[in-house]
Amino acid sequence: xxxxxxxxxxxxxxxxxLILILVGHVNFILGAIVHGSVLRHISKPNNEITTEFTAANxxxxxxxxxxxxxxxIAILVSRNLPVWRLHIxxxxxxxxxxxxxxxxxxxxxTAIGVTVAGDGAGLMKGCNTSDVPINARQPIFVKCPFDTxxxxxxxxxxxxxxLFLAALEVALSIWCFVIGLTLRGVGPCARKYRLQHGEEAxxxxxxxxxxxxxxxx
Numbered sequence: 001x002x003x004x005x006x007x008x009x010x011x012x013x014x015x016x017x018l019i020l021i022l023v024g025h026v027n028f029i030l031g032a033i034v035h036g037s038v039l040r041h042i043s044k045p046n047n048e049i050t051t052e053f054t055a056a057n058x059x060x061x062x063x064x065x066x067x068x069x070x071x072x073i074a075i076l077v078s079r080n081l082p083v084w085r086l087h088i089x090x091x092x093x094x095x096x097x098x099x100x101x102x103x104x105x106x107x108x109x110t111a112i113g114v115t116v117a118g119d120g121a122g123l124m125k126g127c128n129t130s131d132v133p134i135n136a137r138q139p140i141f142v143k144c145p146f147d148t149x150x151x152x153x154x155x156x157x158x159x160x161x162x163l164f165l166a167a168l169e170v171a172l173s174i175w176c177f178v179i180g181l182t183l184r185g186v187g188p189c190a191r192k193y194r195l196q197h198g199e200e201a202x203x204x205x206x207x208x209x210x211x212x213x214x215x216x217x
Contacts, residue, residue, distance in 0.1 A: 010078040013179060017074030020172050024067030027165040031060040034158045038151065039123075053122065056107035060162050063100040067169045070097045074176050081183065091180035098173035104166040112159055120152040 035057035070093045077086045115122060 009179075010081060013078040013176070014075050016172055016175060017071040017078065020067050020071030020074065020169065020176070022071075023165050023168055023172070024064045024071060027067065027162055027169070028061055028064035030158055030162050030165070031057055031064055034155065034162070035061065038155050038158065053111055056104070056111040059100065059104045059107050060166065063097065063104045063166060063169060066093070066097045066100055067173070070094050070173060070176060077180070077183070084184070087180050087183045090176055091184065094173045094176040094180060098170050098177060101166045101169040101173060105163060105170065108159055108163045108166065112156070112163070115152075115156070120155075123151050123155060 035054075039053050039057060070090075073086065073090050073093050077083075077090050080086055
């Protein structure tokens with residue numbers, strides 16, 4: 001993480017930015033599918049809000065959008081290293097994205113745990129108009145306002161990729177955050193970065209002195 005240098009560093013930062021944009025787009029699409037198609041009927045069934053489902057997917061979509069913004073800023077920084085305003089933007093945006101993506105991971109883990117523990121009973125709240133418990137893995141015939149076919153399998157199959165991508169967003173955002181601090185001369189990697197640039201400056205000054213001496217001869 002502290003290996004950011006003047007030659008390879010901008011290329012690495014651009015790659016991380018492109019990956020963040022790609023991951024953010026994919027996560028946004030998956031989150032929109034889950035929230036808009038799979039869970040939209042149970043977000044507020046019978047005036048009973050399923051908090052763990054709604055919150056997890058809203059945070060997932062929001063963190064995906066913030067990942068795209070962080071990726072764009074990372075690419076801009078890679079092409080404009082001396083611009084200090086971009087450094088601050090990268091630090092702030094990547095930190096917020098790391099925190100929000102971490103919250104997304106916690107929310108998804110909670111939603112997955114609640115769903116698995118209840119055999120998907122939370123997914124069927126919109127159908128349960130009686131006192132008989134209903135689970136999504138072995139649903140009985142009930143009058144339901146939405147299609148219950150494969151709702152448990154589909155939701156779980158989408159949640160796990162979103163969880164993996166959210167964890168990847170956390171890792172990439174932390175890396176960009178450290179790089180932003182390094183460019184501002186703050187953090188554990190800043191000393192190595194300054195030392196490396198100091199050595200480069202000394203080497204450039206020595207080369208110029210040799211060239212001037214050779215020209216005088």
